[in-house]
Amino acid sequence: MTLPRWLPPLLFLLAVAAAAWRAPAPAIPEFSLPPSAATNRTPASFATAMLPTAAASAHAATLAELPDGRLAAAWFAGTREGAADVAVWFATLDAGVWSTPQAIATREGTAEATLAYVRKIGNPVLYAEGDRLHLWFVSVAIGGWAGSALNHSVSGDGGRKWTPPFRLQTSPFLNISTLIRAPPLPLADGGLGLPAYHEFIAKQGEWLRFSADGRIIDKVRMAHGRRTLQPSVAALDGRHALAILRDGGPAPGRIRAAKSDDGGRQWTETDALPLPNPNASVAMLRLRGGRLLIAGNGASNRNELLLWISDDAGKTWRPAPTVESVADASAEFSYPALLQTRDGQIHLAYTWRRQGIKHAVFNEAWLDGEEQ
Amino acid sequence: MSATALYGFVAHGIVFGAFIMLLPLGDRRRMLAFAAIPVALATGIASFMHGFAGTPSLTLLALAVWQLISIKPAPLTCRPALILLAFAIPFYAMALGLGPLDPYASGYQPLPLLAASLPLAALLWWRRLDNWLLILALALAGYASGIFANLFDVLFDPLLVLVALTVVIRHHARRVPNDG
Numbered sequence: 416m417t418l419p420r421w422l423p424p425l426l427f428l429l430a431v432a433a434a435a436w437r438a439p440a441p442a443i444p445e446f447s448l449p450p451s452a453a454t455n456r457t458p459a460s461f462a463t464a465m466l467p468t469a470a471a472s473a474h475a476a477t478l479a480e481l482p483d484g485r486l487a488a489a490w491f492a493g494t495r496e497g498a499a500d501v502a503v504w505f506a507t508l509d510a511g512v513w514s515t516p517q518a519i520a521t522r523e524g525t526a527e528a529t530l531a532y533v534r535k536i537g538n539p540v541l542y543a544e545g546d547r548l549h550l551w552f553v554s555v556a557i558g559g560w561a562g563s564a565l566n567h568s569v570s571g572d573g574g575r576k577w578t579p580p581f582r583l584q585t586s587p588f589l590n591i592s593t594l595i596r597a598p599p600l601p602l603a604d605g606g607l608g609l610p611a612y613h614e615f616i617a618k619q620g621e622w623l624r625f626s627a628d629g630r631i632i633d634k635v636r637m638a639h640g641r642r643t644l645q646p647s648v649a650a651l652d653g654r655h656a657l658a659i660l661r662d663g664g665p666a667p668g669r670i671r672a673a674k675s676d677d678g679g680r681q682w683t684e685t686d687a688l689p690l691p692n693p694n695a696s697v698a699m700l701r702l703r704g705g706r707l708l709i710a711g712n713g714a715s716n717r718n719e720l721l722l723w724i725s726d727d728a729g730k731t732w733r734p735a736p737t738v739e740s741v742a743d744a745s746a747e748f749s750y751p752a753l754l755q756t757r758d759g760q761i762h763l764a765y766t767w768r769r770q771g772i773k774h775a776v777f778n779e780a781w782l783d784g785e786e787q
Numbered sequence: 788m789s790a791t792a793l794y795g796f797v798a799h800g801i802v803f804g805a806f807i808m809l810l811p812l813g814d815r816r817r818m819l820a821f822a823a824i825p826v827a828l829a830t831g832i833a834s835f836m837h838g839f840a841g842t843p844s845l846t847l848l849a850l851a852v853w854q855l856i857s858i859k860p861a862p863l864t865c866r867p868a869l870i871l872l873a874f875a876i877p878f879y880a881m882a883l884g885l886g887p888l889d890p891y892a893s894g895y896q897p898l899p900l901l902a903a904s905l906p907l908a909a910l911l912w913w914r915r916l917d918n919w920l921l922i923l924a925l926a927l928a929g930y931a932s933g934i935f936a937n938l939f940d941v942l943f944d945p946l947l948v949l950v951a952l953t954v955v956i957r958h959h960a961r962r963v964p965n966d967g
Contacts, residue, residue, distance in 0.1 A: 423917045427908045427924040431901055433931035434938070438898050528788055530796035532831070532838030556838035564841070581789050584936050587891045588879050589945055590841030617884025631936045634892040641884065 439632045444624060444678035445603035446650035449703070457759075459780035459787045461736075466764070466772040469504040469516040472496060475696075476764035476772045477598065478754040479541035479548060481573045485509050486756060488764055489519065489539045489550065490772045496537070497559075503539045503552050505574050508774070519577055525554050525566060528579035532556050537563070542598045544607070548574055551609070553594050554582070561614035562591045567629075583631060585623065591615055596696055596750075597647035599625075600656070600679075606632070608679045610646040610658065618663040620646035622679050638673045638684035646673070649701040649729075654678050657729045659699050659709060662692040667714045670697055672729070690723055690732055691715075700753035702761070702779065708735070710751035710763055720748040720765060724782060735782045738763065738775055748773075791934050795842040796833055798851075802843055802946065803827035803836065805851035820855055840946050845929040847947040849922045862918040865958040868951035875948045878939075890939075897938035901927070 466476075470492035479487045486508040493501030503520035506513050526533040537560065539552040548570040553563035566580040585593040592615035599609040605627030612620050620637030637646055642663040650656045656675045662668030669687040691714035698710045706726055713719035722735035739748040751765045760776050767773035781787065804824040812819050827833040853861045863871075882891040893900060904923065911920040926941040935941045 418917060423920040423924065424908065424912050427912075427920055427927070430924040430927035430931065431904060431908070434927040435898060435901050437931045437933060438901065438938075439896055440898060441896070526834065526838070528792065530788060530792045530834060530837060532835040534838075556835075579788060582792065584791075584842060584940055586841075587882050587894075587937070587939055587944075589839065592883070613884060615883055619884060631895055633895050634889065636887070636889055 439626060439630065441606075441624075441626060441632050442604055444606075444608070444633075444680055445653045446608075446656060446678055447601040447603045448650050448652065448701075456780060457778055459778065459783075459785040461775065461777040461781045461787060463773055463775045464513070465767065466490075466506055466774055467513050467516055468492075468771050469502075469518075470494065470500070472498075472769050473504075473771050474766045474769060475538045475596070475750050476752050476766065477539050477541045478752045478762055478764050479543040479598070480754060480756045481507065481543060481548065482546055483573065484757065485573070486754075486762060487541060487543070487548065487574055488513075488772065488774065489541050490764075490766075491537050491539060491552075492516075496769075497535050499535065501536060503536065503550070507574065513774075517574075519550065519570075519574065520552050520566070520568065520580060522554070525580050529554075529566070529582045531582065536566075538594060538596055540595045540598055540609075542607070544601070547571060549599075550577065551595050552580075558591075560594060562589075563594045563614075564590050565593045565595060565611070585611070585631065585634065586613075588615075593621070593623075594644075596645040597698065597752075600648055600650050602678070603653065608648070610637075610648045612644040612646060612660075614644060617641040618644045620644065620658060620660050620673060620682070622646075622648075622675075622682060624679065633680075635680065635682060637682040638671070640671070640684055643671045643673075643684075645696045647697055647699040649699050649707055651701075651728050655728075657699070657707070658682065659688065659697050661696055662687070662694055664694065668692045668694060670709070670711060688729075688732060693717060696750045698751040698753045698763075700755060700761070702755055703759065704779070706779075708753060708761070708782070710738070710753055710765070712749060713740075716744045716746075717749040718742070718744055718746040720751065722782065736784060738765075739767075790932075791842060792837075794934050795837045796828070798843045798848045799836040799840070800824045800827040800833040801855070802847060802851045803832055805854040808854050817855070841944065842935070842940060844944040844947055845926040845941045846922055846943055847950070849925055850947070850950070862916075862922075863951065863954055865955055867919065868954040868958075871943060871948065871951045872955065875943055875951075879945070879948075891937065894937035894939035897930070900938055 473492040476490040502518040504516040505519040506516045542549040565583045568580045599607040607625045609623040622635040624633035643660040645661040646658045648658045658673040660671040670690045670692045673682045695712045720739040723732040763775040807823040808820040
């Protein structure tokens, strides 16, 4: 059968018109910042508690505040990192008591929803957006974490029920090597900017921009270095943001940094911060008063969990009180997650000796060294 | 389960069937190829391929369907295969981090790419390469469906590049004189 000569170009023109209609043409991005608020100077407070145990090995906690004010945490746990029984666990803190952890993402459930083989799952990130609670987590079909793909799920009822996970298409080569560790930032157009990273061949931070309806509409490399990963981002105003990144080179390293001056459209590598980083995850939070807070490890190992504060948008840093410090170099207090809740309390969740997740809650008075 | 997941799963089943068509299975080759599709879907082969290779491009799916149903040879001959390899290999290298440019990112806001497809389509039409023009139209229609977020994902994928590499190698192997 021979087609009329005019038919293929006509079909092509119809298809290209439909594709152009579908193609996003987003506005220039701008960060959305909560208004700065004066901090209430309450007496210094600092308290810690272990989250309930979900499995023998736990790692990579993430925090979010639910609309009703409860604190939510998620982390991955199983017999060991990368094991087939690892699940993403979820618990909430209500009136000072953590709920029993519930598995909200499993290897089997992810494979069933995506109709794709999954060998292991890992790093979760929670983010509360109005009544919606987002969960992103990574999954791997073959190989190590460098082969990760990104999955997304949403809860509309505070984490009880979740939509089936959807695998995001973020890489052209087998859709591998997009990982996450830190929460997204809200954008002025209703979308989100999610700090991500790439590990296959080169290690580098990435910035995924989502539209208000959840589509990926841009992907930007944060820095052109080949040894940075796990970015954590704080917006300084509508256009400026600072990203800190794990130094993926051999220890002792320093916390790497990148900045954006145009709402996340472009990121440029800046000088490393004068803060140590032993190739370990770091977290950064912009406090309500505008100060920046970083949580990370000491120079050589993960046996110290430290805090630093900047009063000048990241130009200079000073140490805050130490959260954990032991002489045993093999001890691990790592992968911090930071969140400031609406009541002004600052929450820190971190991996505690790989045996569980520890939660610390403190206020700015404690950060400033005031006596409890 | 999303439309994207369902597409990727079923498409890999069809791609697996097309692969069976390439095997030297005699007169029953086509029947076995069609029978392989539900087998791939039911036994986990398509699921494994989906997990390993991600969502297949519509170009690969179109060529797989062509392989299954047409008695004419598929249009992926040596020249288009070489053109695809010349584009895809540096594309993947850059997208994976070699160099500062990530060409894949432009596929998320593809209006300039769509504009660039117009002269390409005119060239295909002028050269009477209607099959490729129809495959390009199908790919763009697939992008318009919303199943794909990035335009490059509808156009090509690593399995298609592997097929192209096989086509080129086989073409040149046939040209080597038999010295026996």
